Amino acid sequence: MTVTKRLRADAERNTARILEAAETVLADEPGAPLERVADAAGLTRATVHRRFATRAALLEALGARLEDRYRQAFEDAGALTGEPRAALERLAERVFELKVGHRFAVGLPGTPGEEVLTRLDDLLDRLRAAGAVTAVDRAWCRAVCLALLERVHDLPAASPELGGADEVRARAELFTRTLLGALGPGAS
Template identity: 90%
Template sequence: MTGTKRLRADAERNTARILEAAETVLADEPGAPLERIADAAGLTRATVHRRFATRGALLEALGARLEDRYRQAFEDAEALTDEPRAALGRLAERVFELKVGHRFAIGLPGTPGEEVIGRLDELLDRLRGAGAVTATDRAWCRAVCLALLEQVHGLPATSPELGAPAPGGPEEVRARAALFTRTLLGALGPREP
C-alpha cells in the first residue's frame, strides 16, 4: 500500500509541475509543443503524455485550475458577505492579480465558468440592492462587467487612466481595480436627472 501512495503522491506532484510549467511556457509561446512544457517541468515527454493525453486535455486542466482561482478570489474578497462596493473593489484586485499572473490561461474558453458567473451575478444583485447599481438587466450588467474587465486589463501601464503606477507591481493592480470599479459603478449606477 505504501508504494501505491507514493506513486499517487509522485503523480500529483508531476501534474502540478506540468501545469505550472504550462502556464509559464504558454504565456510566452501559446503554440509551444508539449515537449517544451515537459522540458520546463523537468520531466520527460512520456510523463506529460501520461498525465495529459492531448493538448486539449492540458488546456482543459489549465482552465479548471483558473476557475478554482476565480472561486478563491470571491472567497478572498469576501464578496458574498461584505459590503458590496468594498467587495467589488477587493474582487477586482484579485482578478487583476490573476490576469497578470496567468496571461495564457485567461484566454481559455470556458473561463470563467458557470459557478463564477453565478457568484458575479450575486454580487451584482447585492450592488443593486445597495443602490450602487440601478441597471436591471442581469445579463447586460454581467456582460458590461466582463467586457470592462478585459478593457481595463488591456490598457498599457502607461495609460493616463491608470495614473502612472509602477508597472507590474501592486500599485498597478490597485490602479486597474480602482479604474474598473469606478467605471463599472458609473456605467451601471444611478442616473443623474
C-alpha cells in the first residue's frame, strides 16, 4: 500500500513538473513538441506521454489549470462578497497577473470557462445593483468586459494610458475606469 501512495505522489509531482514546463516552453514556442516539454521538465518523453497521451490532452490540462487560477482570482478579489467596484479592480489585477504569467495558456480555447463567466456575470450584476453599471444586457456587459480586458492587456508597457506606474496596477485601474465609464451612469 505504501508503494501505491508513493507512486501516486510521484505521478502528481511529475504532472505538476510537466505542466510548469509546458507553460514555459509553449509560451516561447507554441508549436514545440512534447519532447521539448519533457526535457524542460527533466523527465523522459515516455513519462510525459504516459501522463498526456496527446498534445490535445496536455493543452486541455493547461486550460483546466488556468481555469482553476481564474476561479481562485475571483475568491482572492472578494468578487462576490466585497464592495463591487473595489472587487472589480482587485479581480482585474489578478487577471492581468495571470495573463502575464501564463501567456500561452491564456489563449487556449475554452478559457475562461462557463463557471468563471458566470462569476463575472454575477460581479457585473452586483455592480449594477450598486449603480456602478447601468447597462442591463448581461451578454453585452460580459462581451464589453472581456474585450476590454484583452485590449488593456495588449497595450504596450510604455503606453501613456498606463502612466508608467506599476504595470499590473495601472492596467487594472485603466480597465476598471474604462469599463465603468462604458457601462455606467451617463454612458447610455
